[in-house]
Amino acid sequence: MQYTILVYETPAELTARADPKRKDAYWGAYRAYTTALREAGVMVGGAGLEPPRTATTVRQHDGKRRVQDGPFAETKEQLGGYYVIDVPSLDKALEWAARCPSASTGAAEVRPHMPPPPPPA
Amino acid sequence: MSDAAAAAELAARGSYGRLLAYLAARWRDLARAEDALGDALLAALETWPRTGVPANPEAWLLTAARRRLVDGARHASVTAAAEADLTLMLDERGDRAPHPALPDERLALLFVCAHPAIDETARTPLMLQTVLGLDAVRIASAFLVAPATMSQRLVRVKAKIRDAGIRFEVPEPRDLAARLDSVLEAIYAAFGSGWEDVAGADPRRRGLAEEAIWLGRLVVRLLPDAPEARGLLALMLHCEARRPARRDAAGAYVPLTEQDVTRWSLPLIAEAETLLSAAARANAPGRFQLEAAIQSAHAQRALNGKTDWEAIALLYAGLLRCAPTIGARVAYAAALAEARGADAGLAALDTIPADAVAAYQPYWALGGHLLKVLGRNAQAREAYDRAIGLSEDAAVREFLLARSAGA
Numbered sequence: 035m036q037y038t039i040l041v042y043e044t045p046a047e048l049t050a051r052a053d054p055k056r057k058d059a060y061w062g063a064y065r066a067y068t069t070a071l072r073e074a075g076v077m078v079g080g081a082g083l084e085p086p087r088t089a090t091t092v093r094q095h096d097g098k099r100r101v102q103d104g105p106f107a108e109t110k111e112q113l114g115g116y117y118v119i120d121v122p123s124l125d126k127a128l129e130w131a132a133r134c135p136s137a138s139t140g141a142a143e144v145r146p147h148m149p150p151p152p153p154p155a
Numbered sequence: 156m157s158d159a160a161a162a163a164e165l166a167a168r169g170s171y172g173r174l175l176a177y178l179a180a181r182w183r184d185l186a187r188a189e190d191a192l193g194d195a196l197l198a199a200l201e202t203w204p205r206t207g208v209p210a211n212p213e214a215w216l217l218t219a220a221r222r223r224l225v226d227g228a229r230h231a232s233v234t235a236a237a238e239a240d241l242t243l244m245l246d247e248r249g250d251r252a253p254h255p256a257l258p259d260e261r262l263a264l265l266f267v268c269a270h271p272a273i274d275e276t277a278r279t280p281l282m283l284q285t286v287l288g289l290d291a292v293r294i295a296s297a298f299l300v301a302p303a304t305m306s307q308r309l310v311r312v313k314a315k316i317r318d319a320g321i322r323f324e325v326p327e328p329r330d331l332a333a334r335l336d337s338v339l340e341a342i343y344a345a346f347g348s349g350w351e352d353v354a355g356a357d358p359r360r361r362g363l364a365e366e367a368i369w370l371g372r373l374v375v376r377l378l379p380d381a382p383e384a385r386g387l388l389a390l391m392l393h394c395e396a397r398r399p400a401r402r403d404a405a406g407a408y409v410p411l412t413e414q415d416v417t418r419w420s421l422p423l424i425a426e427a428e429t430l431l432s433a434a435a436r437a438n439a440p441g442r443f444q445l446e447a448a449i450q451s452a453h454a455q456r457a458l459n460g461k462t463d464w465e466a467i468a469l470l471y472a473g474l475l476r477c478a479p480t481i482g483a484r485v486a487y488a489a490a491l492a493e494a495r496g497a498d499a500g501l502a503a504l505d506t507i508p509a510d511a512v513a514a515y516q517p518y519w520a521l522g523g524h525l526l527k528v529l530g531r532n533a534q535a536r537e538a539y540d541r542a543i544g545l546s547e548d549a550a551v552r553e554f555l556l557a558r559s560a561g562a
Contacts, residue, residue, distance in 0.1 A: 062556050063543060070544025074513045128299050129514070138549035 036078060036120050036147040037127040042140040043114035048085050063135040071119060071130065080117035111140040118147075170213045171288035174220065176260035180323035182224055185267075185285060186313040191227065195219035213257065261286060262377040263323040265370075269337035270321050277312040278341040279348075284309055286373075287366055297348040297363050335378070339387045339443060342370045346391050364398075367391060375430070385434035386444030389427040393450035396423035408554040412493075416457040424454045442478040445470055449486075464494035481507065485517050492521075497528040516545035520555060527562040535562040 050056040064082070071077040086105040093100045105112065114136065121127050124146065131142040171192070178188035195216045209215040268282040280298065283289040295305035315321075326334040346367035371388040378384050400418035403409050431447050449470045456462050471487035484507050492500020504522055512518040523539035526532075539559035546552045 058560075059553065059556055062559075063552055066540045066543035066552075068544070069540055070514070073541060124301055124304060125299070128301065132299055132547045133545055135549075135552070137547070138552075 035122065036118060038145050038147065039117040039119065039131050039134055040113060040143040040145065041115045041134060041136045042111040042143060043136050044111055044140045047136065047139050048112065048114060067133060067135060070133070071117060076119045076121050076130065078118040078120050080115065082115035083113060086112045172261050172264070172286035173257060173259060174213065174217055175285055176264035177217070177257055178220055178224065180260040180263055183323065184317045186310065186317070187224060187227060189285070191220040191223035192216070194223050217257065259377070260323060261373065262325050265338050265374065266325060266334055267316060267321055267323055269334070269341045271337065272319055272321060273312055273315065277308050278337065279344040280305060280309060281312055282341050282370065283345060283363065283366060286370065289366065335381055335383065338374065339383055342367050342374065343387060345370065364395060368395065382434035382437040382439050383441040383443050385430045386441060386447045389430040389434065389447035390443055390450055392423045392427035393447060393454055396420040396427065396454070402550060406550060408550040411453065419457050421457065424457065427451065442474065445474045445477070449474070464490055468494045481511050481515055482517065485521055489521050492525055497525040501525045501529070514545060516542050519545060523555070523559065527558070532562045
């Protein structure tokens with residue numbers, strides 16, 4: 035069963051990525067976490083995302099297109115990246131989410147993947 | 156909080172398990188007994204502020220809960236009107252009805268919770284919910300399970316107890332020791348609640364340690380002749396005694412060997428030691444007495460400044476014979492390394508199968524440490540990396556990052 039762990043980080047954590055004093059600890063923790071997922075054989079994929087200020091959001095409602103600088107939602111904790119893992123159960127997925135560095139500072143949200151869409155009738 | 160609300164809460168905390176055990180033993184239906192007791196507590200919160208707190212709140216709650224159960228047995232569902240009548244009736248006579256002393260059925264309830272027919276992962280949550288009245292959300296958080304999943308599991312397991320007719324009774328003497336082991340293991344699982352490494356756990360996140368100690372004391376009181384029950388309580392108290400020393404003033408993680416012993420709780424250590432010697436007099440050693448003896452050996456450092464690692468390694472070797480868990484194997488390797496050198500520790504670590512430790516943090520943390528001592532720095536960093544990636548605790552992660560950087 036595949037799950038995605040959404041890595042929600044606080045603004046302070048996101049700035050740690052480039053802070054000379056904190057970046058080693060920040061990247062060390064994520065590198066180690068990624069290695070642990072891979073070595074345990076549960077990692078399917080994932081990516082780190084550039085910070086929310088780099089986001090561009092597109093809406094096309096009622097024939098009107100709106101392109102906006104910035105993320106879809108302004109929230110305290112921002113999506114900093116995601117991991118796709120393959121584990122037998124939600125319990126196991128939560129075990130891995132608890133080890134995600136953002137769980138100690140922001141949050142780690144776990145979502146099961148949907149089954150493939152039904153074939154056309 | 157009003158007096159009535161405070162009294163209701165106090166009665167709930169102090170007597171929830173007693174009342175539920177009594178009701179469940181008679182009605183043989185845990186879920187319905189819980190519902191009835193829950194209703195009685197709600198009724199108390201509504202009624203007591205108007206009528207005053209009854210002289211015997213427990214008796215009041217029991218009468219109210221019994222009425223719910225009788226009523227529920229008569230009708231498929233209690234109508235709102237009947238409920239109002241019931242509350243009125245309880246108002247009038249609930250607290251004045253004479254009540255015999257309530258027999259304590261909690262021991263039977265503990266044995267039901269840890270019955271062999273019940274899935275091992277459900278035993279501790281069931282115990283926490285029924286004996287202590289903890290809510291499912293709190294239990295779910297402690298065990299790192301989704302709250303909805305935890306609630307479903309608890310509902311299912313209670314239905315199984317009812318449908319399978321699991322009896323509310325203390326096992327026969329010939330089965331008692333084996334059945335008690337399951338009870339004690341379930342209590343110890345609450346103590347660790349989700350932490351693989353109890354000793355390293357963040358002292359701010361106490362989990363359910365307090366609740367586990369409470370249950371441990373309860374079992375010792377209800378079964379005073381069981382040495383393993385005393386052993387378990389001694390073990391938990393020894394670990395609890397060191398809780399304040401696990402972080403320094405800045406919040407950084409401090410491993411056991413570097414802890415400031417003046418921050419260990421001497422009264423808790425003394426209580427643990429008394430329990431352990433009382434247990435030893437029965438001359439029936441077991442897993443929990445051995446684990447408590449290991450912690451007792453560590454506690455000696457508070458008294459004479461020394462740790463007898465050879466003795467600790469020997470105790471772990473004994474523990475491995477009766478409870479060969481991965482945790483005990485890693486701890487044995489750590490003790491061997493201290494007693495006979497990093498080589499000996501690493502050799503013991505190498506005998507543990509790789510697939511058993513793919514996600515076991517303490518194995519990698521110890522491996523990193525021993526490899527570093529042996530000057531195998533590249534391998535040490537790799538092992539530390541695995542440990543960092545498997546850590547749940549930010550302070551432990553930082554500690555390991557610093558160690559790894561020094562390798």
